[in-house]
Amino acid sequence: MCQHQPPCPSANTPDHRAARIEAEHWDQGWCRLCNGVVIFDDGGEFLPDGHVVPAPHHCRATA
DSSP states (O other): OOOSSOOOOOSSSSSSSOOOOOEEEETTTEETTTTOEEEETTTTTTTTTTTOOOOOOOOOOOO
């Protein structure tokens, strides 16, 4: 997918979020990287092979 030189990290590498943004629609809550990964504003991801990476759960302090 990526045509950049040097190529961006592929979707199956740990640093896949370092790929360049190809389309961003933060008003809709997502962006697509040039390696095909879709990142959502809550931190979740949709990978090009169909796998979903859920958003990380954050601990919240209770009063």
